[in-house]
Amino acid sequence: MLNETSDNSLIRNIAVIGSGLAGLTAAIFLGQLGHRVRVFEKSRGPGGRMASKRVADGSVDIGAQYFTGRNPEFLTFLERYAGRGCFGPWNATFGFQSAGDRWEPFPEETRYVGIPRMTAITRGLSEQVELTTQVRIARLHRSGDRWRLVCTEGREHGEYDQVVVTAPPAQTQELLAVSGLSTLLTATQPPGGGILPCWAVAAYFRDAPTAPFDAMRPDSDVLYWVANNSSKPGRNDAGEWWVLHATPEWTEANVDASAEKVCNDLLAEFRLLTGFGGTVDDSVAHRWLYARSASTAQPGYLWDQSEGVGIAGDWLVGGRVEGAWESASLLARAMQTG
Structure with missing residues (x-):
């Protein structure tokens, strides 16, 4: 677990994109550190690939x-x-x-x-975070030293000091490309293929x-x-x-x-x-x-401190559900120290 902090000078507004296990884990850990965190999810509810069909x-x-x-x-x-x-x-x-x-x-x-379905886990975790559903973030727009989030309908959804992206690789790469985050985009390409x-x-x-x-x-x-x-x-x-x-x-x-x-x-x-x-x-x-x-590349997470943008997901740790938690944990720890 992370070391909690009460230093208000270190409190940041952080957006997390995606409410699968990686996104919810990152949001909970970062919230535990005292940051103000909001999670954005394109679907009607949390879960990602821990999904159940009625x-x-x-x-x-x-x-x-x-x-x-x-x-x-x-x-x-x-x-x-x-x-x-x-x-x-x-x-x-x-x-x-x-x-x-x-x-x-x-x-x-x-x-x-x-129990009684896989989504019970992400539903339970989502109760610990601020979650906005049915909003797909399409672009990050730099506003001074903060990021504005713009959805597919062209609406803005606030300004944030840092952003965590937990979408699948192809969607992550598309978001990074249109947001001008070329360094992170290059870093995602080997494991994301x-x-x-x-x-x-x-x-x-x-x-x-x-x-x-x-x-x-x-x-x-x-x-x-x-x-x-x-x-x-x-x-x-x-x-x-x-x-x-x-x-x-x-x-x-x-x-x-x-x-x-x-x-x-x-x-x-x-x-x-x-x-x-x-x-x-x-x-x-x-x-x-x-x-x-299917990738064997396992960087664990990606974090560009100069941009204030990080990426987490099981695909960065070789897959497995537990890997999503591990990746988000590692990223939250890196954000805490950096």
């Missing part, structure tokens, strides 16, 4: 499927700011399919999920399929991930909702396909994988243009 009688996690707590401070942070009851271990069976169709278990590790897209399908079965594991990484050209969402704690579904993630290669080849085609193709592969011949009672598709990082 379905009949509940919701399904269509983005990040689980997270780890390899750094115990991460779990402590969630308990303190999101609430102890908003997440818990997913006591499921995990397996991957090696060449030759042989199934093997995942390495032993505690895996956590939000490897963000992979993903088509996701949630499928409902009144009569549950039979599968070797609750969560699976198949050896498939179509499916990258398959999981029984109803096996997660707190879901209480009648029947089972399953989540299917396409491979990046298949997604890129079908990035503009219709939702109907995506559902049909992924469910056809699911039938081959499980041997399930029953009825699919409902399905919904969602396209993630920026799903996960």
